[in-house]
Amino acid sequence: MKNDTKTKSNDNQSLIFSLYDAVSTDGAWDDFVQSLALQMEAHISIMVSIGPSTFEQSLYGNYNFNAAAVQAYSDHWWQHNVWLQTIGQNNLLQKGNVMIGTDLVPADKLKQxxxxxxxxxxTSTWSIC
Structure with a gap:
């Protein structure tokens, strides 16, 4: 059990270092997003910055996400992102608030x-964190 805790701690520390690299190094966001995806056992990950009042976004990083899908999201689909809509409607964009997609929108509602x-x-994308 101790080894699992130590491994998890090392993974978390590695993820934090990866985030610091991304903030301070041009082009390092993709590495951070990949580390985050692997930590969350996700097969696809993108990271966007959300504007505080307009929910306009800009793409920071991408892991294993088709380039055409990234472009389609940036050009159009971000405006229809049901998770972002839920965050805005419920004032969930708060410091320290970490949620996964099903916390925001239940799977049965998402599929509709x-x-x-x-x-x-x-694009074979089903969940977010």
Missing amino acids: HTFYQNFLLP
Whole structure:
């Protein structure tokens, strides 16, 4: 059990160092996003910056996400992101607030949404953190 705790601590520390590198080194966001995805056992990950009032976003990093899908998200789909809408409607963009996609929108509700049907499903993306 101690080894699991030590491994988890090392993984967390490595992730924090990766974040510091991303903040201070041009082009390092993709490495951080990959580290985060691996830590969360995700097969795809993107990181966006959300504007405080408009929810306009800019892409910071990408891991294993099709370039055409990244472009489609940046050009159009971010405006229909049901997770961002839920965050805005419920004032969840708060310091220290960490949630996964199903905390924001239950899977059955997500699957009914246009964002899921026309963007997430074709890109094989099902969850976020």
